[in-house]
Amino acid sequence: MSYIFNNPDIILKLLWEHIVLAIGALLIATVIAIPLGYYIHGKQKLTTVVLGILGTLYTIPSLVLMILLLPLFGLNATTVVVALVIYCQIILVRNVIAGLDAIEPGIMEAAQGMGMTRAQQFTQIQLPLILPVLIAGMRLSVVVATAIATVGAMFGAGGLGTLLFNGISQGRFDKIISGSLTVSLLAIVFNLSLQYLEKRLGKPLS
Amino acid sequence: MSTIRFEKVVKEFAGMVRPALNGIDLTVDSGQFIVLLGPSGCGKTTLLKMVNRLHEPTSGDILIDDQSIYNGMDVIHLRRKIGYVIQQTGLFPHMTVEENISIVPNLMKWPEEKTKSRVDELLDMVALPPNEFRERYPAQMSGGQQQRVGVARALAGDPDLILMDEPFGAIDAITRTDLQDSLLKLQRQLRKTILFVTHDVDEALRLADKIAILREGQLVQYGTPLQILTQPNDDFVSELVGADDIVRQLGQIRVETIMEPLLDGGPIKQTIYQDESLRVALSDLVKSKQDFLTVVDSGKQPLGTITYDNIRNSVG
Numbered sequence: 001m002s003y004i005f006n007n008p009d010i011i012l013k014l015l016w017e018h019i020v021l022a023i024g025a026l027l028i029a030t031v032i033a034i035p036l037g038y039y040i041h042g043k044q045k046l047t048t049v050v051l052g053i054l055g056t057l058y059t060i061p062s063l064v065l066m067i068l069l070l071p072l073f074g075l076n077a078t079t080v081v082v083a084l085v086i087y088c089q090i091i092l093v094r095n096v097i098a099g100l101d102a103i104e105p106g107i108m109e110a111a112q113g114m115g116m117t118r119a120q121q122f123t124q125i126q127l128p129l130i131l132p133v134l135i136a137g138m139r140l141s142v143v144v145a146t147a148i149a150t151v152g153a154m155f156g157a158g159g160l161g162t163l164l165f166n167g168i169s170q171g172r173f174d175k176i177i178s179g180s181l182t183v184s185l186l187a188i189v190f191n192l193s194l195q196y197l198e199k200r201l202g203k204p205l206s
Numbered sequence: 207m208s209t210i211r212f213e214k215v216v217k218e219f220a221g222m223v224r225p226a227l228n229g230i231d232l233t234v235d236s237g238q239f240i241v242l243l244g245p246s247g248c249g250k251t252t253l254l255k256m257v258n259r260l261h262e263p264t265s266g267d268i269l270i271d272d273q274s275i276y277n278g279m280d281v282i283h284l285r286r287k288i289g290y291v292i293q294q295t296g297l298f299p300h301m302t303v304e305e306n307i308s309i310v311p312n313l314m315k316w317p318e319e320k321t322k323s324r325v326d327e328l329l330d331m332v333a334l335p336p337n338e339f340r341e342r343y344p345a346q347m348s349g350g351q352q353q354r355v356g357v358a359r360a361l362a363g364d365p366d367l368i369l370m371d372e373p374f375g376a377i378d379a380i381t382r383t384d385l386q387d388s389l390l391k392l393q394r395q396l397r398k399t400i401l402f403v404t405h406d407v408d409e410a411l412r413l414a415d416k417i418a419i420l421r422e423g424q425l426v427q428y429g430t431p432l433q434i435l436t437q438p439n440d441d442f443v444s445e446l447v448g449a450d451d452i453v454r455q456l457g458q459i460r461v462e463t464i465m466e467p468l469l470d471g472g473p474i475k476q477t478i479y480q481d482e483s484l485r486v487a488l489s490d491l492v493k494s495k496q497d498f499l500t501v502v503d504s505g506k507q508p509l510g511t512i513t514y515d516n517i518r519n520s521v522g
């Protein structure tokens with residue numbers, strides 16, 4: 001604990017790096033998952049195949065996945081972010097599809113029948129309606145990303161993992177504890193704030 | 207103005223043994239309330255959804271005001287000019303009543319002020335006080351209120367043509383009668399062309415100017431409620447509408463459909479509202495010991511008269 005108070009500048013710098021990794025990956029993953037989920041939604045076979053692939057990728061241990069990505073992206077934050085994006089995909093795509101499936105068919109029929117274009121149906125009806133489910137997925141994703149980003153320190157991405165690995169190699173328990181504590185706190189804060197957002201957005205629907 | 211003409215409309219769905227619709231010819235005059243009636247699966251919804259092109263026919267044509275809706279007409283434009291109400295209401299749960307009703311005006315880029323006053327006007331029309339309901343979400347209303355909003359939303363862009371697919375099907379009997387009354391009143395004011403789907407015979411008899419009866423994808427009879435009841439084309443129609451049940455018929459036929467129009471002033475004795483049924487008229491005649499009743503509209507203006515003979519001659 002005292003390490004945190006004695007070295008606020010180091011902690012803050014690593015914390016910031018960690019936040020950028022996790023949130024950056026989350027945003028990129030979301031921007032990919034929404035169109036991907038929208039596209040494969042309603043196409044039974046394609047959905048099975050895509051979710052199968054994403055599910056398999058999710059089971060690869062993080063260290064292994066990052067090592068596999070190393071030759072493609074080099075020893076830097078990009079490798080780590082790409083790995084995080086891959087892990088988030090299964091969670092996000094699955095939620096996008098679940099959200100779209102949960103929309104009552106009559107709602108989409110009305111939207112179409114009233115003369116909304118596909119794009120208008122998506123932006124005005126589908127996206128707002130799947131938002132609570134999507135945010136639930138983002139919440140889980142950012143927690144997973146926060147945890148896995150810790151490994152990123154080994155690949156030159158910085159972040160709070162740096163404290164852990166330094167602590168282990170130097171035998172400094174105070175660093176290990178400070179690092180783990182801060183990572184956990186960060187995950188909790190992410191979780192709570194997105195939970196709040198999720199609740200607020202879901203309100204008029206019930 | 208909006209006339210609709212179905213010409214030899216055929217619709218086959220992949221994997222079905224018989225066509226869902228098999229050569230429908232039907233002409234709907236402007237300003238008429240047409241009910242499509244028939245048992246479940248006979249093709250009512252399919253026929254309706256072809257008018258706003260949610261389905262495309264396998265062959266045949268549909269013309270609105272003598273213009274084919276398949277020939278060079280923009281489908282998005284077409285849909286915005288046709289009101290659409292469905293059973294599950296299809297209200298958007300994340301939007302308030304006001305936002306729901308404003309959808310088509312916004313799609314048509316009406317100025318904000320015009321849309322706002324239109325919303326209030328429509329809420330008044332469907333008997334939902336604007337100040338109370340404007341800001342509500344669909345989940346904060348009863349089924350009947352939701353469907354009133356559904357009707358208001360369909361009217362928002364002031365379409366000449368309105369399609370309604372079992373709009374009151376999921377609503378309890380008492381509220382349903384209420385909604386039917388409101389719809390009749392509204393239609394008397396607006397004179398839209400309405401295509402209304404139901405499998406409820408009583409609802410069809412009460413609402414329709416003309417009923418189109420479908421069976422297994424074919425049109426078996428097209429006529430006024432009275433014609434359908436008194437001159438059914440075949441046993442299927444006769445059984446469907448219960449043509450031999452006279453008491454029931456009396457309960458479903460509106461007074462105004464058989465009254466004799468008022469020629470001159472004449473004496474006014476007992477009055478009856480134009481939407482009341484013949485059964486009520488008969489009972490009023492008996493109770494009042496008069497030989498005729500004066501039929502009036504909602505403003506108590508006399509429209510015509512009705513006698514025992516009118517009633518006896520109207521039913522089988």
Ligand SMILES: Nc1ncnc2c1ncn2[C@@H]1O[C@H](COP(=O)(O)OP(=O)(O)O)[C@@H](O)[C@H]1O
Pocket residue numbers: 219220222226244245246247248249250251252253
């Ligand atoms: N999208 C569809 N795909 C395949 N068959 C359909 C489809 N829509 C309707 N049908 C079939 O067409 C027939 C008529 O259906 P529908 O028009 O919904 O009947 P109704 O509204 O009179 O109950 C039914 O046999 C139904 O199963």
Ligand SMILES: [Mg+2]
Pocket residue numbers: 250251252
């Ligand atoms: Mg139907």
